[in-house]
Amino acid sequence: MSVMDKLKQMLKGHEDQASKGVDKGGDMIDDRTQGKYKGHVDTAQDKLKDQFGGDQPGPGQNPPPAS
Template identity: 70%
Template sequence: MSMMDKLKQMMKGHESQAGKGTDKAGDAVDDRTKGKYSGQVDTGQERLRNEFGGDQGTGQDRPPQP
């Protein structure tokens, strides 16, 4: 069993928490890098949400980022 399969099993039923964690981690990276890599961070967050679920913070209720 691959690591991704194990993570998916652990996240099953906890999609909202996974989404919150993804947002929190992305915000922390943006803070530490002063937004230098915000485009890459946003892409990574989107991919994680797609992979693990967690519809939290899909950008629909947030204004577009510069």
């Protein structure tokens, strides 16, 4: 079992908290680098959220409109 699989298993049911943590970590990196790598950090945040399911609507929430 890979490390990513173990993380996904641990975070199951806590996707919203994982998403908040990813956002907070990315914001900290942006602050420390004065936004120099903002594009790279945003891409990494999006990929992590996809992996952990952080941006999926929860029960009772409407999904974002498809464009």
